[in-house]
Amino acid sequence: DSGVTQTPKHLITATGQRVTLRCSPRSGDLSVYWYQQSLDQGLQFLIQYYNGEERAKGNILERFSAQQFPDLHSELNLSSLELGDSALYFCASSAPGGSTEAFFGQGTRLTVV
Amino acid sequence: EDQVTQSPEALRLQEGESSSLNCSYTVSGLRGLFWYRQDPGKGPEFLFTLYSAGEEKEKERLKATLTKKESFLHITAPKPEDSATYLCAVWGNTGFQKLVFGTGTRLLVSP
Numbered sequence: 001d002s003g004v005t006q007t008p009k010h011l012i013t014a015t016g017q018r019v020t021l022r023c024s025p026r027s028g029d030l031s032v033y034w035y036q037q038s039l040d041q042g043l044q045f046l047i048q049y050y051n052g053e054e055r056a057k058g059n060i061l062e063r064f065s066a067q068q069f070p071d072l073h074s075e076l077n078l079s080s081l082e083l084g085d086s087a088l089y090f091c092a093s094s095a096p097g098g099s100t101e102a103f104f105g106q107g108t109r110l111t112v113v
Numbered sequence: 114e115d116q117v118t119q120s121p122e123a124l125r126l127q128e129g130e131s132s133s134l135n136c137s138y139t140v141s142g143l144r145g146l147f148w149y150r151q152d153p154g155k156g157p158e159f160l161f162t163l164y165s166a167g168e169e170k171e172k173e174r175l176k177a178t179l180t181k182k183e184s185f186l187h188i189t190a191p192k193p194e195d196s197a198t199y200l201c202a203v204w205g206n207t208g209f210q211k212l213v214f215g216t217g218t219r220l221l222v223s224p
Contacts, residue, residue: 042216056211104156
């Protein structure tokens with residue numbers, strides 16, 4: 001158990017809908033990262049937050065947004081869903097300071113039908 | 114742009130048959146190279162961090178090494194429970210601890 005909690009574990013929704021994925025980082029970790037993993041691609045970095053502020057952005061679609069709340073949990077919002085958005089979405093967290101490893105949650109499997 | 118290439122894509126070993134996985138990288142200023150293990154449908158599990166060329170780290174049957182262009186994950190006398198996908202990632206100077214992952218090596222160890 002990495003200490004990073006993601007909910008829900010599975011999500012099935014229709015095209016055009018909006019969903020929210022939730023992540024609770026490890027106790028004491030200030031950084032939260034979101035990654036997308038599709039069958040045909042590796043882990044793709046989406047976005048990073050540090051202590052409530054956005055710090056780095058990857059190839060995140062405009063239909064996707066995220067935020068980190070004062071209690072440090074984070075939410076990833078996916079809207080106008082398309083079939084191609086079906087993937088595993090992972091959250092990771094890391095401790096304050098540089099050169100520290102990121103610990104991943106068990107992921108949310110999103111299926112868009 | 115930071116890039117990571119892992120080889121082979123898949124590897125099948127007999128139990129006890131040692132081998133190595135390769136991770137080649139290009140990065141603008143390496144701040145860390147990470148190895149993770151991922152089981153199907155699960156999140157990546159952290160294994161090692163390497164920071165500079167010449168560094169080595171070991172954990173049970175696994176040993177990770179680092180040069181200026183690549184990293185190797187050596188698996189000694191593997192067991193079936195070592196079967197998983199092994200992911201390599203780099204952290205460069207282009208992003209605040211943004212990890213760039215390779216596509217992984219799928220390892221299958223047969224009894």
